[in-house]
Amino acid sequence: MNLVVLLPKDLVAPDRARLVGRRLAHVREVYRAGVGKELSVGLLGGAMGRGTVLSLDAEALEMALVLDQEPPPKLPLTLVIAVPRPKVLNRVVAAATSLGAARIILLNAWKVEKAYWASPRMGPEYLREQMLLGLEQAKDTVLPELRLARLFRPFVEDELPALIGAGRALVAHPGAGGESGLRGEPLTLAIGPEGGWIEAELLSLYRAGLRPLDLGPRILRTETALATLVGRLF
Amino acid sequence: MNLVVLLPKDLVAPDRARLVGRRLAHVREVYRAGVGKELSVGLLGGAMGRGTVLSLDAEALEMALVLDQEPPPKLPLTLVIAVPRPKVLNRVVAAATSLGAARIILLNAWKVEKAYWASPRMGPEYLREQMLLGLEQAKDTVLPELRLARLFRPFVEDELPALIGAGRALVAHPGAGGESGLRGEPLTLAIGPEGGWIEAELLSLYRAGLRPLDLGPRILRTETALATLVGRLF
Missing domain, CATH: 3.40.1280.10 (SPOUT methyltransferase, trefoil knot domain)
Incomplete structure (x- = not known):
């Protein structure tokens, strides 16, 4: 996973997302990310950018989003x-x-x-x-x-x-x-x-x-x- | 397996080979080959051609070889x-x-x-x-x-x-x-x-x-x- 692809249901606010399940496990176990870590993220069908981890435990991760890049052309x-x-x-x-x-x-x-x-x-x-x-x-x-x-x-x-x-x-x-x-x-x-x-x-x-x-x-x-x-x- | 790659130990004569193990299982189960069937074969490090199945059972397969083609260039x-x-x-x-x-x-x-x-x-x-x-x-x-x-x-x-x-x-x-x-x-x-x-x-x-x-x-x-x-x- 080189990009965390966010689904509409992951957005708890326009600039904030909450991850659970497979992507959460990957971020914790492979990235070993902690609070403050920046992740490459993108909104399904939309822009890409960075997500800064605000909180993280075994249940969920919350991050603040800055989405300012276009996805690559098809x-x-x-x-x-x-x-x-x-x-x-x-x-x-x-x-x-x-x-x-x-x-x-x-x-x-x-x-x-x-x-x-x-x-x-x-x-x-x-x-x-x-x-x-x-x-x-x-x-x-x-x-x-x-x-x-x-x-x-x-x-x-x-x-x-x-x-x-x-x-x-x-x-x-x-x-x-x-x-x-x-x-x-x-x-x-x-x-x-x-x-x-x-x-x-x-x-x-x-x-x-x-x-x-x-x-x-x-x-x-x-x-x-x-x-x-x-x-x-x- | 698009080519049966023969190892030196598979050759029972210069123009005859005997298959056992994984390649035999593949020929029987995927190709579903019987006696008379022609297989694409090649000698490891050498020429490629056809092998005609002479006999075949759960233990081994024997085939007659005609090896008249060069392998593709690297x-x-x-x-x-x-x-x-x-x-x-x-x-x-x-x-x-x-x-x-x-x-x-x-x-x-x-x-x-x-x-x-x-x-x-x-x-x-x-x-x-x-x-x-x-x-x-x-x-x-x-x-x-x-x-x-x-x-x-x-x-x-x-x-x-x-x-x-x-x-x-x-x-x-x-x-x-x-x-x-x-x-x-x-x-x-x-x-x-x-x-x-x-x-x-x-x-x-x-x-x-x-x-x-x-x-x-x-x-x-x-x-x-x-x-x-x-x-x-x-």
């Missing part, structure tokens, strides 16, 4: 991710958030196991928690926009082209060429399931405007591949 | 990493290996806790296992060169300049400028401990030829930051 990046195994999902959502993706869409695909959709980790509270962890890591306060798209074709055919808009759109695919000359442009990036997209899905994605991109001979974990792409393209 | 990247917490160490060593780093040096620093060096995860067998997992992930057969440098100054002052050679060398440091124009060049990259390098360490690193590099306003997990840098620079 990347103009929309990620379309075929729902991965629940364990991988956690890492990917937190990593995508910390990297600054503006929008994350979790999409169904032929090779996505039905059980993944039923996992508690696909619940909105659980996914939000992963995004909050990503914000705390990266020092950001703005949640990415998150959508679940349970029907592949309606989403890809009817909605994806508008999301791509005037930006570029890529789908990771071995054997394709490399991309070039799109540093900093708005980008939509589709990442397939473990077994890959099936042919019909690839065709739908191409028709929606996505172009194939070869990520090279090494097979990287999803969140690692994502980070190298962000480094390459932004 | 990146000309030397990572100098202040020893992180043991749990982070695992992830970083596996990620650095999967990204293709040619050399990994685990270095002491003022803010590295002494206990980290005593962790079983710093043992050579354990570190080798993490690198093997990185090779299996990325489809590579060549281990990075790994070194432990327990004494900061002798390493940085006497050995690091020769390791950098004619290449570029960078140390992550907030507030510094960005790098430019070094895509694909040999690179040495130093990554500090959680609390950062102390001033005297930074000066030693600068004297050894490293230049500061700002990674941007977001604080990323070490392995994520590493991946974005690899994407940016290679």
Whole structure:
């Protein structure tokens, strides 16, 4: 936790916050903070700054806030991710958030196991928690926009082209060429399931405007591949 | 596991291998492979290709090998990493290996806790296992060169300049400028401990030829930051 992300319910006054639970435990046990210590804080969806600890015990911490900085800008990046195994999902959502993706869409695909959709980790509270962890890591306060798209074709055919808009759109695919000359442009990036997209899905994605991109001979974990792409393209 | 990495002891003949233990369990339970199935295999430090399953039971698997491909090239990247917490160490060593780093040096620093060096995860067998997992992930057969440098100054002052050679060398440091124009060049990259390098360490690193590099306003997990840098620079 590099930033304490404050929720509206943590504010006991406009310039004062009260922490309990996980964040309190982290501040006490990892930061070993005492009264007078300054913490990096930010208001969810709002400004960032410093919180000075006013009081602290096993129950709660109170701090005085000075919030005078903007959060870092988001990347103009929309990620379309075929729902991965629940364990991988956690890492990917937190990593995508910390990297600054503006929008994350979790999409169904032929090779996505039905059980993944039923996992508690696909619940909105659980996914939000992963995004909050990503914000705390990266020092950001703005949640990415998150959508679940349970029907592949309606989403890809009817909605994806508008999301791509005037930006570029890529789908990771071995054997394709490399991309070039799109540093900093708005980008939509589709990442397939473990077994890959099936042919019909690839065709739908191409028709929606996505172009194939070869990520090279090494097979990287999803969140690692994502980070190298962000480094390459932004 | 995207590649079964074979060790010399797995070879029962030059073109035949026998698997037991973790890799056997993975082939049976995740791949659900039967007789006749082709697996992606590679010989540690050598060629890659296919293994055709000849026999398979709960005890062992035998396969016939055709090894006719070169492993992917390594990146000309030397990572100098202040020893992180043991749990982070695992992830970083596996990620650095999967990204293709040619050399990994685990270095002491003022803010590295002494206990980290005593962790079983710093043992050579354990570190080798993490690198093997990185090779299996990325489809590579060549281990990075790994070194432990327990004494900061002798390493940085006497050995690091020769390791950098004619290449570029960078140390992550907030507030510094960005790098430019070094895509694909040999690179040495130093990554500090959680609390950062102390001033005297930074000066030693600068004297050894490293230049500061700002990674941007977001604080990323070490392995994520590493991946974005690899994407940016290679």
